[in-house]
Amino acid sequence: MSANTAVVERYRNSFLKEVEANVEEGQWVKMCMQCGVCSGSCPLGPAWDHPPQEIFMMIRAGKRDEVLTSSSMWMCTSCYNCIVRCPRELPITHIMHGLANYAHRLGIAPKNQPTRKFAKLFWDNLSKKGRVNELKLGIALYFMNGLVSGIKTALKMAPLGINMVKTKRMSPMEYFGGHGIKDTKGLHAILKKAREIEAAKMQKF
Amino acid sequence: MAEIVATNQTILVVGGGISGMTAALEAAECGKQVILVEKNPTVGGRVSQLYRYFPKLCHPTCGMEINLKRLRANKNVRLMTMTEVTGVSGDAGNYSVSLKINPRFVNENCTTCGACGEAVDVQFDDEHNYGLGQRKGAYLPHAMAYPQRYVIDPRIIGTADADKAKSACPVNAIDLNMKGESAKLTVGAIIWATGWRPFDANKIQPYGYDRIANVITSVEFERLADPHGPTGGKILRPSDNKEAKNIAFIQCAGSRDRNYLKHCSRICCMASLKQSTYVREKFGDEGKASIYYIDIRAIDRIDDFHQMVKNDPNVTFVKSKVARIDEDKSTGNPVLHGVNTEGYQRYANPHDLVVLAVGMEPSVPVGDFPIKVTVNEHGFIEQDESNGAIFAAGCSSDALDVNRAVQSATASALRAIQVVNRAAGMEG
Ligand SMILES: Cc1cc2nc3c(=O)[nH]c(=O)nc-3n(C[C@H](O)[C@H](O)[C@H](O)COP(=O)(O)OP(=O)(O)OC[C@H]3O[C@@H](n4cnc5c(N)ncnc54)[C@H](O)[C@@H]3O)c2cc1C
Numbered sequence: 001m002s003a004n005t006a007v008v009e010r011y012r013n014s015f016l017k018e019v020e021a022n023v024e025e026g027q028w029v030k031m032c033m034q035c036g037v038c039s040g041s042c043p044l045g046p047a048w049d050h051p052p053q054e055i056f057m058m059i060r061a062g063k064r065d066e067v068l069t070s071s072s073m074w075m076c077t078s079c080y081n082c083i084v085r086c087p088r089e090l091p092i093t094h095i096m097h098g099l100a101n102y103a104h105r106l107g108i109a110p111k112n113q114p115t116r117k118f119a120k121l122f123w124d125n126l127s128k129k130g131r132v133n134e135l136k137l138g139i140a141l142y143f144m145n146g147l148v149s150g151i152k153t154a155l156k157m158a159p160l161g162i163n164m165v166k167t168k169r170m171s172p173m174e175y176f177g178g179h180g181i182k183d184t185k186g187l188h189a190i191l192k193k194a195r196e197i198e199a200a201k202m203q204k205f
Numbered sequence: 206m207a208e209i210v211a212t213n214q215t216i217l218v219v220g221g222g223i224s225g226m227t228a229a230l231e232a233a234e235c236g237k238q239v240i241l242v243e244k245n246p247t248v249g250g251r252v253s254q255l256y257r258y259f260p261k262l263c264h265p266t267c268g269m270e271i272n273l274k275r276l277r278a279n280k281n282v283r284l285m286t287m288t289e290v291t292g293v294s295g296d297a298g299n300y301s302v303s304l305k306i307n308p309r310f311v312n313e314n315c316t317t318c319g320a321c322g323e324a325v326d327v328q329f330d331d332e333h334n335y336g337l338g339q340r341k342g343a344y345l346p347h348a349m350a351y352p353q354r355y356v357i358d359p360r361i362i363g364t365a366d367a368d369k370a371k372s373a374c375p376v377n378a379i380d381l382n383m384k385g386e387s388a389k390l391t392v393g394a395i396i397w398a399t400g401w402r403p404f405d406a407n408k409i410q411p412y413g414y415d416r417i418a419n420v421i422t423s424v425e426f427e428r429l430a431d432p433h434g435p436t437g438g439k440i441l442r443p444s445d446n447k448e449a450k451n452i453a454f455i456q457c458a459g460s461r462d463r464n465y466l467k468h469c470s471r472i473c474c475m476a477s478l479k480q481s482t483y484v485r486e487k488f489g490d491e492g493k494a495s496i497y498y499i500d501i502r503a504i505d506r507i508d509d510f511h512q513m514v515k516n517d518p519n520v521t522f523v524k525s526k527v528a529r530i531d532e533d534k535s536t537g538n539p540v541l542h543g544v545n546t547e548g549y550q551r552y553a554n555p556h557d558l559v560v561l562a563v564g565m566e567p568s569v570p571v572g573d574f575p576i577k578v579t580v581n582e583h584g585f586i587e588q589d590e591s592n593g594a595i596f597a598a599g600c601s602s603d604a605l606d607v608n609r610a611v612q613s614a615t616a617s618a619l620r621a622i623q624v625v626n627r628a629a630g631m632e633g
């Protein structure tokens with residue numbers, strides 16, 4: 001790489017185009033007028049490193065790594081406050097989830113971000129048999145932050161679990177296999193195909 | 206039916222604000238016959254509700270005074286107040302118009318001595334002050350009103366107050382039996398100058414205009430600053446009548462927002478910059494103004510005014526669309542929440558008073574026109590062939606300041622003159 005191309009690379013700004021092509025609702029990012037009302041409206045705002053409007057500016061400024069490795073968009077709780085107030089009607093909530101999903105697919109999302117961890121647990125649990133196995137999901141959740149805190153939480157929640165079993169809201173047998181849909185093979189084939197279609201749509205930048 | 210002389214060489218002007226008056230006078234001074242119709246008891250429109258005009262900061266009296274002088278001097282204009290257009294049919298050069306004339310219950314004998322106003326007890330919200338104060342059931346709309354003649358509010362007709370007013374009048378000017386009238390006339394061209402109205406701030410839910418006493422609109426703020434206004438020109442906040450020295454202005458309140466008005470109302474940046482000078486005028490170094498904005502749109506030569514205000518150390522500019530306002534119950538202070546986009550700091554700023562720089566929308570909604578007119582997506586009348594000889598002047602054509610409204614009025618007068626000239630076969 002010549003010194004010249006290196007400079008060009010450094011200033012290359014294709015990230016906005018990449019977001020438009022590969023991120024759900026990404027084509028809206030350029031419509032943001034930087035008024036700040038979304039950032040000011042987010043009830044979790046103080047917990048974000050970069051509130052939505054800053055994320056949109058960073059995308060336009062080509063700050064690819066900073067955006068995609070950020071934990072910010074994982075903070076979105078889908079309260080929709082920002083969408084309701086955005087004067088340009090950007091689907092901000094959906095863009096946040098789109099960015100999070102994209103970062104995850106690229107494998108650069110922050111590994112220990114709790115929302116990401118939970119989303120992954122939930123998806124793995126659901127996609128296995130086509131039904132959510134609440135017992136396994138619950139237990140996996142208790143142990144999400146390690147063995148010790150997992151045991152503590154499990155003990156604390158035990159009476160609730162026992163009551164649920166007593167009232168037939170949950171079966172301990174779920175732990176061994178658990179219920180599912182009839183055609184799990186078919187489901188897996190559908191999901192595989194969907195992934196292929198999505199992968200084919202992904203554009204390189 | 207009232208007798209009004211008009212022909213297809215007459216120009217009808219609807220709306221007697223600064224634009225309608227200008228259009229009527231320009232045409233009349235070219236020798237054309239003009240009928241100027243105004244629905245209120247006085248001409249002047251919303252300009253007469255301002256404390257000062259930007260950019261020169263003179264009082265509206267100076268602009269109005271000269272127009273009233275021209276109006277009084279010109280025999281070609283027939284002014285009809287308290288009159289509305291109820292129907293229009295026909296084509297360019299030949300329109301048939303129906304009017305409804307509401308009774309004033311006071312005739313030309315009135316000397317504006319005010320005896321009737323003193324005699325009457327009942328009070329109503331004062332429209333001139335956007336309901337911030339009250340006025341009597343017999344009243345002069347405001348000091349500059351033209352014609353200078355009292356009005357009896359129709360709501361007191363049939364009550365003891367009406368009789369009190371009548372017997373108090375020393376010149377027998379009050380006629381409680383005056384009836385509403387209708388009239389039909391033929392005109393060649395119509396200039397539509399019905400102006401604008403402030404966007405309804407109640408619709409902007411997060412700003413709490415309907416819930417928080419000390420959140421007001423920019424049009425109300427003009428009235429607070431005006432010595433003829435409800436507080437005698439003192440900037441007192443509604444909750445406790447305390448002087449409001451630390452005032453926030455929120456720009457684009459309802460404008461540039463797909464949830465409300467899509468367009469930029471164009472004058473509200475300048476209006477807030479101007480109003481920040483009121484704060485400094487009234488309170489000197491103790492007066493503080495904070496302007497929360499997306500971007501300041503003070504266009505071309507008017508940007509000098511923006512720069513002047515920017516140089517004032519007591520005026521703070523915060524680049525942020527405020528997310529929401531709540532109220533500190535113990536002090537009555539509105540607290541503004543949002544993020545300053547220059548640096549991304551979160552704020553929760555208390556102020557004594559918040560002024561919403563509300564947007565302008567056309568005063569006549571599309572469906573309410575007496576004849577089909579082509580409007581743009583914001584409801585302002587287009588310059589369009591399909592409109593025949595109906596021409597918009599001033600804020601019925603767009604959100605405009607006075608300077609541009611008057612230019613637009615002159616242009617529409619010229620267009621109307623061409624039509625009536627053609628009707629007269631005078632075109633060379
Ligand atoms: C807060 C604020 C501050 C402002 N300050 C300034 C300033 O400092 N300088 C400046 O240049 N501009 C200022 N403006 C803008 C200014 O108010 C307008 O440019 C001006 O009012 C336009 O005049 P107009 O005649 O077009 O409309 P209007 O003033 O609205 O007049 C319309 C007239 O038509 C009448 N009418 C309405 N409907 C009918 C009907 N159906 N039949 C008959 N009559 C009807 C109304 O009663 C009224 O008299 C300000 C605006 C705002 C909101």
Ligand code: SF4
Nearest residue numbers: 032035036038053086
């Ligand atoms: S509210 Fe909409 S326009 Fe404003 S900064 Fe957020 S995304 Fe951009």
Ligand code: SF4
Nearest residue numbers: 457460470471473474
């Ligand atoms: S003039 Fe200023 S405050 Fe008014 S809508 Fe336009 S940008 Fe907003």
